[in-house]
Amino acid sequence: MVSDFYIPDLDYHNEAAQIDAATSPWIEGYVEGPYGGIPRLRTTLDQKDKLGAAKVRLGIGRDDYIVPPGLYAVGNPDKGSPVLVTANYKLTVDILRSSLAGVDAWVVAVDSKGINVWCAAGKGTFGTYEVIKKLKELKLKELVSHRTVILPQLAASGVAAYQVLRNSGFKAVFGPVRAADVREFLRSGLKATEEMRTVRFGAASRLLLTPVELVHNLKWMLIMLAAMIVYSLFTTGFSDVNTALATAWAGYLPLITAIITSCVLVPLLLPYIPFRAFAAKGLVVGLVLDVLVVTFRENISLLANSWLLLTAYCILIPAITTLLSLNFTGSTTYTSFSGVKKETEAALPLARIAIGLSIALAVISLVL
């Protein structure tokens, strides 16, 4: 059978070997390979690694958090040691190496363009071709005497194990979903339990995703604040700026609450909010906020004085929570393309109309 993935034998090429251990604290010296030094991954994380992780969790420098692709060592591996394949996103490599204390293994980082395993597999940068190419380029057959490589299970949407075997001679075994289980997987003779094979999305993972949601919406928070200040200046007049700012701030609170609720509370309470569709979950939360806004309208002078503006808020707030909740679909582990497409097509036009209508009402309330 002719294969789509045929790659001829390649000359040895290991970008990782060019790393200078002196300036890269995550590298702990080198081990000798048949074609020269192979950098050894440190199995502990230092302050800089933790700071880097915190930054990318906030969405800072996420696209440039990369390690050179190629071959690495962990511990003191030899010809019989297992080969673990991973992505070249630094956060991924950090999670893997910090799970491998006391393990002797080889690590092959494919060139996933600095993207994590699951997303890269979906996008095709962590794919069958790239894996086979790396195994050939690193002359793996001369490094180890066995013919097995271990792939992260979540690479399976990009990597076809039977194709890797056919074209590289290496049996590709899918390991556990989480790096934390790799050690147990190795110890048990490459047996993954159901637990190891299942993707979870617990409260801790959901919490970890909230900072980046907030950062991504900073722009909208500022635009809304600016809009509120302008609105208040027109309402209270330009002579008393302090009053205008205080009025704006009070009027801004329901809006910023809608954004923060959608970015933090919706992810955290996700399975407990009624309905399956994220847009519907967001709508529920928005309507609850509407009830609060109507209840406390006397405390917000802009709303106390204008039924039109109050109506605008009650339309805008559910639109915000619906859109931002829908936005969170991409961060979860359990949404399908068909499902998200269905709810996006249903909710997006309505949310757009709602936003347009609320802006129109707000402008009319200024004129009247």
Next chain:
Amino acid sequence: MKHKYIRNVVTLKLDQERCKGCSSCIQVCPHRIFVVQDKKAHILDKDSCIECGACMNNCPFGAIEVEVGVGCAIAIINGAKNGSEPCC
């Protein structure tokens, strides 16, 4: 608490004629929706499928078909805007 997503939308199809019961799909599925009984794979919980395509990609017999895509609204909106494949 198990997360549940929208019902009856998933495009996953399994052709049992072609299936040889090799269990590759069972291995790779991140939501454990397959079982093999009597040397054939069966879909147990279709609504939990996220259409990641891992099973189709790893089926040596071409027995699985699914419209693969990311379950991400931004990607779908961007795709529609640019007239391209869904992309983040």
